[in-house]
Amino acid sequence: MANPSDRTYYGVLGLSPEATAKQVKDAYRRAARSTHPDAGGTAELFHEVAVAYETLADPERRRRYDQGIGGGTARRAPEAARAPSRSATPTPDRTSDDEAFARQPVYEPPFSPQSPPIIPLTLAGSQLHGTARQPGFFARMGAGSGARYDGERRTAALLEHRFLAGFPAARLVNGLQVGDDAGTEAGHAVLAGYRLAVIDSLQAPPGNYRWDGQALRRNGRIAGDVRIIESVRRVQDLFPECNVQGWLVLHGGEGNPFEPIVDYPPSLDKSALTSVHVANPGTLLRELKKFLASGPQPYVVQLPVLGRLLHYAER
Template identity: 65%
Template sequence: MASQDRTYYAVLGVSRGATAKEIKDAYRRAARSAHPDHGGSSELFHDVAVAYEMLSDPERRRRYDRTLGVEDPLPHARPAPSGRRPRPTPVDTFAQPARYEPSYSTGVEPALPLVIAGIQVHGTARQPGTLARLRRGSGARYDGERATARLLEAQLLPGFPAARLVNGLSFGGGVDVGHAVLAGYRIAVIDSLQAPPGNYSWDGHHLRHRGRPAGDVRIRNSVRRVQDLFPECNVRAWLVLHGRPDNPFEPIIDYPPSLDRSALVSVHVANAGSLLREVRGFLAEGPQPDTVQVPVLARLLRAAAH
């Protein structure tokens, strides 16, 4: 955290006995005010996101409370009664059957019908129009998006029931995104390219191929736009380079040692093999990865319908 004597409860402005709903409400307020575009800073926004991830998960919160010297378990941290199934560990929570938030059993009008929210794949890659085809790299992007959609459908979604893949999104103002993967309170934003062979380097701002500029990486602007539109979520971006189809770990991408890959709205450049590992890890380590946030999914689907 930004200060060693400041607890995660203080970051969100709640008491140690706060309920799960109070923590969620406090996080949404804090995330909006802490966002750099709303007068906050990347450091403060990161603190808020980390605090929510710790306190929204009962098991993580119980372990954290022990570090604060809380001897008598708080109501939120009491162990489950004998005979109840133990809570899955954070490692395998993402593999559990999908839960929906809010629940469809509450009687409240849902943002999406269950038959829609229950589908894991929505939308298709956007085929460039006549004018778009004249732009340099448009064909490589379209072919890359189709390859990424096939990759995610075949190798990420089957083992991740709550993950929702939305393809071909447009958020206005020229901000287009190839794919968004939602799980819990995290969104992975992904763009794609069919890449010629050779080594690549990425310094967080510029992509180079064999030492020469490899084109503009538009996803750097897109991820900031998505984070602004979804302040309740932690958004991270990837640009995946598809090389030889028989080797998902080509091409090779080099990073300078000084690059902070955990920074706010950071962009990762990856090959197909590392993309799966990194995206799965990012989504699975977030709060409630076995949950489909139905209102967030509904807003993503509206962006895919344009």
């Protein structure tokens, strides 16, 4: 039996060197879910799985890695990358909200002059990326497109000026296209540690709003084209290593950030994996802070995840 210190990235994912690209992706999803700190894994195991995938999923990087294995120079996975024991008691590194928001970011995987970061340092160090997607002429003729774009601009400004400054490790990416159609756009994504918040926006005229988990109603009638449910599901599929939740923020009057008020039916399970929260700007900031800061190691910037988010913002 091979010594655990000799395990390669193929061993981390439980694959043979002949594995196909699809097998690499499928194995990564299984390993990411089992080693995620939110699921009882550890940061060390999770990071090694992420690095293994980033190497083996890229054909050129995989080719160079395979050559290194043959010559005995490829990086081996450390002993921590062995499958976690079911009997082990995880000790996640958790911090209070205030500590999480004050701590300076820690980059994973770490880098040095001899081992540069996997994305340019100027991108890794910036908290703000991308802009709201402006719909074209025909898109603006569609119902709700103008309200969505105006809402996204307000959300981007809200997060930039009221959220990022107090949370140095958070990364905001605006204007994501996570699918092949407009129904899978994501206005904003906020990454902190192992958690990822997907946020969409609408301008909301005065009225009584109610959200049942599927449809948004104003004064009893359907209000706006809510697409974020599909976007959240798509992001969950693309980023299985993250705990993903979604918010739809309703921007009401300029004077009160806690308007409009949104009612939920008592039967709605707000803790469901694919649930989307609907909130006014004030409530969004409070719920977003709680979600991101309560995760394990919220001060970590996952460079592989950030790099892929930026890819979807450039499409």
